[in-house]
Amino acid sequence: MKLAHIADSHLGIRQYHRQTPTGINQREADVANAFRGVIDDVIAQRADVVVIAGDLFHSVRPTNAAIVFAFRQFQRLREALPKAPVIVVAGNHDTPRSSETGSILKLFEELGLSVAADVARRFEFPELDLSVLAVPHQALVDPEELQIRPDGPARHQVLVIHAEVQGLLPADRPSLEYGGVVVTPDQVGSGAWSYIAWGHYHVRHQVGPKGWYPGSLEYTSNNIWAERAEEEANGIPGKGWLMVDVASGMVTPHLVKHARQVVDLPPIYADGLDASQLDAAIADRVASVPGGLAQQIVRLVVHDVPRPVAREVDHARIRAWKASALHFHLDMRRPVRLRLTGSGAPGRRQTLPEVVHDWLEHRVLPSEIDRERFVARGVELIEQVDSDGDGP
């Protein structure tokens, strides 16, 4: 039995204030396109069952476009795979904070989807010898404890759950989505299931021998750069979904074709560089973006940039790059100053000319200025002012 495991599509998310020609937020359209591609893929792969492990929508009240889009995609899926059950659970993003709000996900029951929006439900599909326990975010928040265990005679026992696994992911991992309920492997009876379809964590990750987070379909977390870095560190080429052979436990990742890249360029360390040199270094980095900067999502971190240098870099060119990219984040960071002398420290206090001398010795200067003459002139001027002040 082939199970398609999708999670964290975050339909309706809006980022970066760029619009499509039809006036829709570009990232919202990107996410929708990724989802459409996944539905195409699932139909092509002829999945026997499809599970969506939470955060279908980015918000409790998604845009009308997102609702209509999701409805049509599920309609398409149902039409193409009429015998395949589709199970959807609500995640922390699409769970209303108050019960009277109601969940938009229930709309999809009209299409024959099995939806667990606020309470856990166990769906049994005798013709597939399959039982699916669908546990939405809200069911884990409720004070009443929930027994999360396989049940019934079905051979295939699948758990679909939107939560964070305790102990598996470091708390300080910056790409981790916050707001999820933390559950222990014991609490979900890890070893007892045929497969556990996890949702909430945006990077593909195996949880125990028979459980996976497939990751999100696009870069939609609070820290997409850390998300990307983690993927690179683990050799994960991009976002996608999982096709699971429930009987054998074999899991095959399927990648999403992204409309644009997310590129975190190697950082620049600008200590000792003047503005023109820094301009050149930035340009080099920008030129290295595969396929060019246009319409990409790019970040470049520049460390140790003193304020005068930051002021003097070529901002016109930077604006041009930003206009070209979908999102170009040039993150120039000031040097970390380490005080070597403390105020009130014992010893002789410096005179004003000495203070000025030290300061001018370290001030960033355009490369064409002779520092020695510059310092000598500065000290001379301050001594003159000083002596003028001494007169009767």
Next chain:
Amino acid sequence: MSAPPIGRVVATELKPSTPHQFYFWTATESAVGIGAIVRVDHPGRTVYGVVTDGMAYADLASPLHAVIGAEGDPAAAAHEPTSRTEVRLFLAAVLRQIPEEPLQPVPLGAVHLASDADVELALRMDAYTRSERPTGIPVGVYALGGHESPVLLDADFLLGPEAAHLNITGVSGLATKTSAVEFLLSSIFQTFPSHRGSIAAVCFNVKGPDLCFLDQPGEISERDHALYDKLGLAAEPLTSARYFAPFKADGVNLNTLRTHEALQHNTEPLVWGLREVLDYAEVVMNRDDIDAKADAFIDFLAERVVGREFTDELLRGKPFRVESFADLEEFFRAIFDFMEAMGRGGEVWRTHHIATIRKVRNRLGNISTRAKGLVIDDGAPNDLPWGRFDDRTVYVVDVAGVDPLAQDLVFARCVSKLREHLERRDLGVDHVVVFVDELNKYAPADGPDTYVRKMLLDLAERGRYLGLVLFSAQQFRSQVQRRIVGNAGTSVFGRMDMDELATPAYATLSPAIKIKLATLPKGELMLRHPHFTQPIFARFPRPAMLSGREGVERFPPGAELPFADAVARQLKQLDRRVATDAVRALVEGRQELDVRRALALTRRTRPDDVLAFFTAKLGRRVGGEVVTARSTIRPVPSGVDPYQ
């Protein structure tokens, strides 16, 4: 008018009277026997003694004269015209002389059988039975020729603080060791003076059903009733009793023979978690393991890791929270993974060598496997009521069915906890009697110096200052750690094996006393007590409670219950209103691990509404919804995708 004498003291040059022993002769027909207490009257001095040996002889110079006189025919010897004069001579050891000073040889006075008052004086019982605040505890009766006199022990010397501890020796089955302890506990609970404080007992049942029915009345004979009356005791069982037994491996059926339905109200599980075990981890170490390195690592675990948040960035980013054996295993796994990843040079973690870490992990893992049922993994222990012990209550810990390693752990922890609480004076009672049978097994004279033996030795040597009293029993006193039996202020001997009596430990006993000890009937014993200058024979009544064998017949152990029923029984103990059917319905289809966890939490919390709490802790069960065939869907009309 006083009774006529039954003999007279005789002293010759070869058999003189001394201050410590004397000879006396009696008529051939007299009630005097080995162990008899006699009184010697002489103007200005009264001497009490106990018969330790006896002899008889006639006026013949040698056995040859008897043979020749009967012409070698034993039958003809009976037809001699006159009977030869037979002399009955007894040797008695002095128990007491009045006046005590000057201490002189026993005078040539008339010898009388001791009366009740004489027995009291002879055994110096008057010092503690006739004072303003008497401290006598009946232990049995001294019986001779149809006359019975109560024998009392001094509570100050039996239960501290002057001396303490009691040791019983005797062969298995005939020596009535267990019966003697049961009767003595009953006697102590009835007569321990309130001005000396409160008292409780902790008994370890180490074999079969021996101590499993102390609270159930047993049938006793008229003669025993009379003995109870003579001793001023009520013939009743130890009605205030609480039983503790570990679970079997299934985690719900108790590992004890006291599983009859009618006995459930005061039978509780004894289950410990990681913290309880870790504090006594050295118990599970064998001799080779006991080294400073393992100790140091165990201390590290106890102080820095278990029960608190422990962070080590090198092992993993997220802090460890070790509460159970499973958590501990995860912690060890992280250490090993880290050290393996380090490769060469990865033999030491935080100054602890990997071999030490592996050893501690193996030993701790071992206890959770071998003591399954005693040790649980969900951190919800059920323990003796430390700090809330009740006066005149016996707490029986039944470890008869568990692994020896677990038995050691139970001993060590219970006794250590008793000592800790008594030192702080917050146990709930002032004195505790700890009864341990089979000292030959737990504190042998030779063999490895185990933690349990050290603990028993410590208890024997220091316990009396704390009010912690050891009542111990064994078959062979000579094969028990000498300092443990040597510290017992009171010693009791039942029927003994001749081989055992031949050991040097019994050299001070006369051959006649040894013969008597080797043939003692059930219910009789020989006592040594600090107030008694010589060993005294006494008879005690059968304890008024069911013996182990009778108990098993009257209250046959319940069959091992199915899982759900066993859970229901546990819940019923907390709340009698819980219906078995309701529990069955709740438990059906649940995983046993989940049920055990919910049960342990319920037992620990003891909520008002037991069933509701248990149900909540089991977690809401999600019922199945059969999804029938789905209706077909209309095709998607073109041109409706808002994003295209």
